[in-house]
Amino acid sequence: MTFNHLKKLESESIYIIREVAAEFTNPVMLYSIGKDSSVMLHLAIKAFAPNKIPFKLLHVDTTWKFKEMIKFRDQTIKENNLDLIVHINQEGVNNKVGPITHGSKTHTDIMKTQSLKQALNKYKFDAAFGGARRDEEKSRAKERIFSFRDTNHRWDPKNQKPELWNLFNTKISTNESVRIFPLSNWTEVDVWQYIYQENIAIVPLYFAAKRPVIKRDDMLIMVDDNRLEIKKGEKIEEKLIRFRTLGCYPLTGAVESKASSIEEIIIELLESKHSERQGRLIDSDQIGSMEIKKQDGYF
Amino acid sequence: MDLKKFFINQNSKKQLKILTCGSVDDGKSTLIGRLLFDSKSIYSDQISQTKFESEKYGTQGKEIDLALLIDGLQAEREQGITIDVAYRYFETEKCKFIIADTPGHQEYTRNMATGASNSDIGIVLIDATKGILDQTRRHTFILSLLGVNHIVIAVNKMDLLNYDKKNFDNIVHSFEKLSKNFNFLSKRYIPMSALIGDNVFSKSKKMPWYADETLISTLESFDIDKSSIGEEFSMPIQWVNRSSSDFRGYSGTISSGKININDEITVVSSGERAKVRKILTPDGNAEFSFENQAVTISLDKEIDISRGDIITTDLDKIKIADQFSAHLIWMHKDNMLPERNYIFRFINSYINGKITNLEYKININSYEKIAAKSLELNDIAYCKIALSKPTFFKSYIQNNQLGSFVIIDQFNNLTVGAGMIDFELRRSSNISWHDMTIDKKKRSTLNSQKPCALWFTGLSGSGKSTIANILEQKLHQLNKRTYLLDGDNIRHGLNKDLGFTDADRVENIRRVAEVSKLMTDAGLITLISFISPFKSERRMARDLFDTNEFIEIFVDTPIEECEKRDPKGLYKKARSGILKNFTGIDSDYEVPSDPEIKLKTLLKNPEELADEVLDFLKVNNII
Numbered sequence: 001m002t003f004n005h006l007k008k009l010e011s012e013s014i015y016i017i018r019e020v021a022a023e024f025t026n027p028v029m030l031y032s033i034g035k036d037s038s039v040m041l042h043l044a045i046k047a048f049a050p051n052k053i054p055f056k057l058l059h060v061d062t063t064w065k066f067k068e069m070i071k072f073r074d075q076t077i078k079e080n081n082l083d084l085i086v087h088i089n090q091e092g093v094n095n096k097v098g099p100i101t102h103g104s105k106t107h108t109d110i111m112k113t114q115s116l117k118q119a120l121n122k123y124k125f126d127a128a129f130g131g132a133r134r135d136e137e138k139s140r141a142k143e144r145i146f147s148f149r150d151t152n153h154r155w156d157p158k159n160q161k162p163e164l165w166n167l168f169n170t171k172i173s174t175n176e177s178v179r180i181f182p183l184s185n186w187t188e189v190d191v192w193q194y195i196y197q198e199n200i201a202i203v204p205l206y207f208a209a210k211r212p213v214i215k216r217d218d219m220l221i222m223v224d225d226n227r228l229e230i231k232k233g234e235k236i237e238e239k240l241i242r243f244r245t246l247g248c249y250p251l252t253g254a255v256e257s258k259a260s261s262i263e264e265i266i267i268e269l270l271e272s273k274h275s276e277r278q279g280r281l282i283d284s285d286q287i288g289s290m291e292i293k294k295q296d297g298y299f
Numbered sequence: 300m301d302l303k304k305f306f307i308n309q310n311s312k313k314q315l316k317i318l319t320c321g322s323v324d325d326g327k328s329t330l331i332g333r334l335l336f337d338s339k340s341i342y343s344d345q346i347s348q349t350k351f352e353s354e355k356y357g358t359q360g361k362e363i364d365l366a367l368l369i370d371g372l373q374a375e376r377e378q379g380i381t382i383d384v385a386y387r388y389f390e391t392e393k394c395k396f397i398i399a400d401t402p403g404h405q406e407y408t409r410n411m412a413t414g415a416s417n418s419d420i421g422i423v424l425i426d427a428t429k430g431i432l433d434q435t436r437r438h439t440f441i442l443s444l445l446g447v448n449h450i451v452i453a454v455n456k457m458d459l460l461n462y463d464k465k466n467f468d469n470i471v472h473s474f475e476k477l478s479k480n481f482n483f484l485s486k487r488y489i490p491m492s493a494l495i496g497d498n499v500f501s502k503s504k505k506m507p508w509y510a511d512e513t514l515i516s517t518l519e520s521f522d523i524d525k526s527s528i529g530e531e532f533s534m535p536i537q538w539v540n541r542s543s544s545d546f547r548g549y550s551g552t553i554s555s556g557k558i559n560i561n562d563e564i565t566v567v568s569s570g571e572r573a574k575v576r577k578i579l580t581p582d583g584n585a586e587f588s589f590e591n592q593a594v595t596i597s598l599d600k601e602i603d604i605s606r607g608d609i610i611t612t613d614l615d616k617i618k619i620a621d622q623f624s625a626h627l628i629w630m631h632k633d634n635m636l637p638e639r640n641y642i643f644r645f646i647n648s649y650i651n652g653k654i655t656n657l658e659y660k661i662n663i664n665s666y667e668k669i670a671a672k673s674l675e676l677n678d679i680a681y682c683k684i685a686l687s688k689p690t691f692f693k694s695y696i697q698n699n700q701l702g703s704f705v706i707i708d709q710f711n712n713l714t715v716g717a718g719m720i721d722f723e724l725r726r727s728s729n730i731s732w733h734d735m736t737i738d739k740k741k742r743s744t745l746n747s748q749k750p751c752a753l754w755f756t757g758l759s760g761s762g763k764s765t766i767a768n769i770l771e772q773k774l775h776q777l778n779k780r781t782y783l784l785d786g787d788n789i790r791h792g793l794n795k796d797l798g799f800t801d802a803d804r805v806e807n808i809r810r811v812a813e814v815s816k817l818m819t820d821a822g823l824i825t826l827i828s829f830i831s832p833f834k835s836e837r838r839m840a841r842d843l844f845d846t847n848e849f850i851e852i853f854v855d856t857p858i859e860e861c862e863k864r865d866p867k868g869l870y871k872k873a874r875s876g877i878l879k880n881f882t883g884i885d886s887d888y889e890v891p892s893d894p895e896i897k898l899k900t901l902l903k904n905p906e907e908l909a910d911e912v913l914d915f916l917k918v919n920n921i922i
Contacts, residue, residue, distance in 0.1 A: 003589075003591060003592065004311065005313065005314040005395040006309075006310070007592075008314050008591065010581050010593075011581065011591060011592050014581060015593050018593070019537065022538050022606055022647075046581050047593070048538075049579060050542060050579070051540055135387075141385045141386055141387060142384070142386075161713060162384075162409055162410065162412075162630055162714050163413060164413050164416040164417075164703065164714075165703045165705075166646075167644050167646065167703060167704065167705045169705060169714045171642065171649070171707055171712040172712060173712060185386070185388075185397055189390075193306070193309055196306075267302065
């Protein structure tokens with residue numbers, strides 16, 4: 001008896017999640033509200049059923065997430081009876097740091113990378129789950145499933161522990177920590193197929209609807225609140241759009257699409273010619289930019 | 300598009316994990332780039348970014364350099380080398396592929412072993428213009444050692460040889476000869492050009508003499524899942540699932556066989572039995588489950604099971620021992636030394652242990668067995684291993700999850716090695732420990748002293764023996780029974796067969812530690828004066844003793860001062876190169892981080908320093 005690809009991935013991820021719960025003293029699950037987080041959470045619930053999952057969820061809120069994301073987050077937590085910690089970099093808020101005023105690089109660094117480090121230090125988490133996949137970006141393809149971070153949360157790509165079989169080395173010294181990626185071996189198609197089969201709830205922004213957008217730097221930016229200043233020559237249009245990936249709204253481009261169901265999304269995906277991170281401004285602000293961010297402690 | 304058909308097709312796809320290995324410039328990254336490109340796994344924005352980078356770093360002129368798609372990290376984009384294991388994904392009509400891309404550089408054997416440990420199929424790339432190289436022999440060996448049973452020999456760059464059959468035939472012939480040493484279940488040869496795409500996805504028109512399948516069709520045709528039906532059910536316990544209500548279940552991933560509700564299982568550690576009441580799979584409650592599925596099982600009665608245990612339907616299939624023989628791959632620049640303590644990571648436990656016998660090292664180019672005293676980075680060897688307590692396992696050939704382990708350094712937590720269990724050694728169960736009626740306590744009462752080990756460590760010439768000598772005289776005057784073990788003296792007798800290599804130093808200290816343990820057990824205050832330069836060995840010695848029995852005394856003298864004193868003229872010899880492996884000169888001294896006593900010899904004379912130790916012994920009620 002053998003299992004198909006998706007069943008193998010599912011069992012592999014559950015094994016990884018249980019291993020972390022068994023070996024670390026204070027793990028946490030990074031919950032970013034996106035579809036990958038939804039899948040990861042779904043797997044964690046399965047791993048410990050019929051019990052509650054034995055760790056908390058952490059959302060690093062940059063204060064620039066889409067409103068619908070926050071609504072979905074709170075609903076998910078309530079429905080599944082989960083414990084959520086929301087962390088905001090108060091220093092960044094006090095200095096009014098934002099993507100529009102400070103640009104993508106500074107905003108991501110202060111409100112996301114620094115904020116994440118603050119939260120990990122504050123609660124003394126020794127292990128943090130993330131929903132990243134190796135097929136997303138080239139530097140992620142080289143990262144381990146158990147990715148070690150030094151006391152400053154930095155990733156050293158040239159000094160990774162070899163990972164053989166499923167024997168993960170979970171030994172760390174004081175103040176070191178580990179990021180764990182249970183979805184490492186999943187592809188974008190796998191994730192959508194799993195969402196479809198398991199009927200996993202996702203943020204409605206993934207589905208096409210008429211939404212107000214402006215065109216800026218070749219991207220379609222959704223007008224989610226009045227913090228987005230409309231420049232001269234720009235005009236707000238109602239367009240049938242959806243998002244392939246969700247981040248901070250002024251940094252995440254929408255795509256024009258008619259796909260309003262998961263089936264249609266999968267069809268669109270199979271026929272599409274652009275990779276999902278294309279909508280993310282933060283990947284391309286310099287060559288090798290994701291790798292540099294990761295070395296600094298970004299997920 | 301018919302979505303229903305799409306999902307049925309998706310669900311029937313099997314997963315194939317493949318490893319590509321080849322030496323530098325065999326065209327490995329180009330092949331993987333080709334697989335991704337031809338399977339349409341690359342999106343147009345990724346292609347345009349690669350085009351942009353191709354112009355900056357590429358080697359193919361105006362053409363897109365497929366290798367750049369693969370070389371993910373910035374450093375290697377600039378240097379044009381692959382430095383680590385990377386994973387890539389693509390799918391065809393029949394299969395979903397996960398490719399491990401590992402570097403072909405000689406020094407990166409550990410990465411290839413890492414990739415091989417999780418692969419079903421190995422692709423051995425051979426550059427047709429170069430033929431079989433040392434690395435080809437090396438890669439074939441590692442594939443076989445790690446149990447990758449299906450291999451494809453991809454003879455690449457046929458385009459550079461005008462697609463000539465004779466070249467291909469020669470390589471096939473040489474490889475057949477080479478692979479006589481191994482037992483691969485299946486082996487296929489394919490002439491191809493990854494750069495142009497010949498025989499990768501589509502059949503090459505340039506090689507009509509080759510009648511067999513393309514690379515992709517060949518990979519799809521392998522039957523990699525060896526059915527474990529008929530094997531016993533076994534599952535290592537990963538997590539005990541207790542809830543506030545009455546539910547108690549045992550979670551784990553089934554390592555072999557099939558389990559049904561009402562089957563009787565045995566807990567290997569205790570021999571207790573129980574019946575399966577419920578099986579919770581990722582799809583909910585089920586009547587049965589199979590190998591590789593992550594499940595939670597509840598039983599008909601409460602028995603004691605915890606992480607580190609294994610449950611099975613056939614006790615005889617599981618081995619339990621604290622000693623076994625295994626193949627080892629060393630993965631760290633710090634050498635492996637026999638008798639040094641390491642942490643061994645098994646499927647659901649960490650156990651302390653050591654390599655007791657290094658039987659032989661294997662030259663993976665010539666496959667010769669060579670005698671060795673230690674292992675260096677990328678060495679492969681056959682060893683005997685002793686653990687501090689028994690564990691369960693199967694041989695690696697039978698089950699690679701239950702037959703594998705990784706080795707972790709106890710100080711910096713790095714993964715330093717990996718191993719594959721061959722078979723258990725029964726030695727430990729034959730020697731039972733004789734309990735003596737007269738014990739340490741009775742002896743020490745008669746002596747009216749508390750026995751202990753005073754372990755002097757420090758550089759040569761630091762003053763260890765001088766201080767230890769004075770201290771022993773003082774203890775003697777107090778009517779205490781003592782014995783002084785001195786490095787130089789022991790090397791004339793008990794340890795005269797040992798030299799000064801790292802491996803011999805470890806063995807030297809091991810013997811002395813064991814002897815001092817016996818003397819302490821005999822009720823003596825034992826003074827040990829040895830350079831003992833390595834933390835691990837001092838720790839090993841300490842671990843032999845009861846709490847508070849081992850007193851580490853660091854004789855702290857700066858090397859400049861030792862060299863100035865040079866009582867035996869050794870530093871002079873070492874500096875001139877006559878004496879090799881001299882501590883402080885060309886061999887390390889690892890300073891103790893937390894000794895019980897630290898003696899600063901620059902400030903006081905040996906008499907005063909001996910009194911300092913004496914005071915410590917009095918304060919701590921030892922004398």
